[in-house]
Amino acid sequence: MADTIDKLPTGEASSSSVEASITGENTEPTTTTTTTEKTKWGDVEDDDEEEANAVSELNSLSIKEEEKHESILDEPEDSNIKAVTSGDTPYTSASRFEDLNLSPELMKGLYVEMKFEKPSKIQAISLPMIITPPHKHLIAQAHNGSGKTTCFVLGMLSRVDPSLRQPQALCICPTRELANQNMEVLQKMGKFTGITAEVAVPESNQGATFARRAPVSAQVVIGTPGTLKKWMAFKKLGLNHLKILVFDEADHMLATDGFRDDSLRIMKDIKRVNPNYQVLLFSATFNETVKDFVQRTVESANQLFVKREDLALDSVKQYKVVCPKEQDKIEVIKDQIMELGDIGQTIIFVKTKVSASKVHKALAEMGYDVTSVHGSMSQEERDKIVKEFKDCLTQVLIATDVLARGFDQQRVNLVVNYNMPTKYETGEPDYEVYLHRVGRAGRFGRKGAVFNLLLENGDDKEVMEKIERYFGAQVKEIKSWNSEEEYKSALKEAGLLDE
DNA sequence: AAAAAAC
Secondary structure (H helix, E strand, O other): OOOOOOOOOEEOOOOOOEEEEEEOOOOOOOOOOOOOOOEEOOOOOOOOOOOOOOOOOOOOOOOOOOOOOOOOOOOOOOOOEEEEEEOOOOOOOOOOHHHHOOOHHHHHHHHHHOOOOOOOHHHHHHHHHHHOOOOOOEEEEOOOOOOHHHHHHHHHHHHOOOOOOOOOEEEEOOOHHHHHHHHHHHHHHOOOOOOOEEEEOOOOOOHHHHHHOOOOOOOEEEEOHHHHHHHHHOOOOOOOOOOEEEEEOHHHHOOOOOOHHHHHHHHHHHHHHOOOOEEEEEEOOOOHHHHHHHHHHOOOOEEEEOOHHHOOOOOEEEEEEEEOOHHHHHHHHHHHHHOOOOOOEEEEEOOOHHHHHHHHHHHHHOOOOOEEEOOOOOHHHHHHHHHHHHOOOOOEEEEOHHHOOOOOOOOEEEEEEOOOOEOOOOOOEOHHHHHHHHOOOOHHHOOEEEEEEEEOOOOHHHHHHHHHHHHOOOEEEEOOOOOHHHHHHHHHHOOOOOO
16 A cells, blocks of 8 residues: 555545434434534545544434535535434444544554544444444445545454454455455554454465365454355354454445345354344445345444435546547547646546457557456456556556456546446446446545546447436536547646646 | 356
8 A cells, every 4th residue: 555645635624414313212403513623634545444433422313513614625525424323322423533442552553554633524423333332233335435444444453352363353345456455454554453364365275275274363354255155164264253244345245236145145154153243334335226125134224325416526527528439439548648647547447358458459559558457367467467556657557347446546536437337237327336436536535537438329428428317417528539628628627737 | 248256
């Protein structure tokens, strides 16, 4: 992870309003707090990082910060988060990490290693819910780049008993890259705690050596579904002391076209051994279908949701360009992006592994230095390409949706949709994937831009319109696909180019 | 007609 902190949005207090309502007996009005201190976001890893707050007195409920002025800072969590708590446990938003009763070792990790100053919005609200007994389940939605990772990583670390050398916390991720990235965050944040952790992805511990390996003694395990299932099936991962299970990108982990079967299986196996375990579901997106399913599946959970219209990141400007032919998309990338100079890093998303190779080849043949990642590459190759990009050794990365979710590289300022995201079965827009791709830019409130490259013929224009309508987002059109001036003014408007 | 995980 980068230790450098580049420009962080700072500014006067930004506030947002958070509503808390309660299902259950008590319905008390929420209290209002206004944040007036300066806000400074710490360097964030993947999806998030932050801290938590604590639970304070058991008064009524929670949490509400009303706000007035629009924030002048590009804070990703500027919009409302609707909180619904289950039962009568009162929670108070944590405005400081000190409110969370964390161990001194963990606090040191937050301040010294992570360089955090104070909890982000989602952290302030969710951490008390995660940490406070009776440790109810949590379904939490928050914006891309707003600090979700910190919520669940801190949640896991704070719940582990360091003296018990057994797996106690488990985190399931949709890709190996995300598992690795989350592990990096966990090790950094937990650096002074002595808590042990292990990644469970196919690449490690394989083949003949697997059968002979000792059962996991690491206290936190982060991995991908297949490998975790395998470890469990072979009794390498004991569940007896598991007290917390986290699903990163939870909507995808519980979608029928995602990892629902694996996820349900793992939940069931843990529940059989430990009925009182805690489940945390985190994602920036929960469409109505998945939301309904998870609400029925993870019962009596505390819930945090963001309205669809509030989900788009204000700091990331979106544009669309209609290209007459497929080849013109390559021309756009070549003339308008590769020749731009210094605007930070770029990710070009494509639909298939074959397109990834094609686009890569086309640009490479023109002499441009680009790299690409997709799921057919060897794990070593994937790791190498991703690491080079994270180390800023490469500027332009072509990727399939392997990297659509969760991938945290703060220097990504530009996202290009070479192909629009659509659902496999229906051809309908994949709204969630679109939002996640956009979220690869503008991490933690940074400025960014998205160029959607649409083909003149076909469904692209309709797909784009539906996405605009769905999020109520403003997507400006670049009228002439080959007009350098238009791209430049777009990038200036997005704040990526100087006047 | 697919991205991803992994058997």
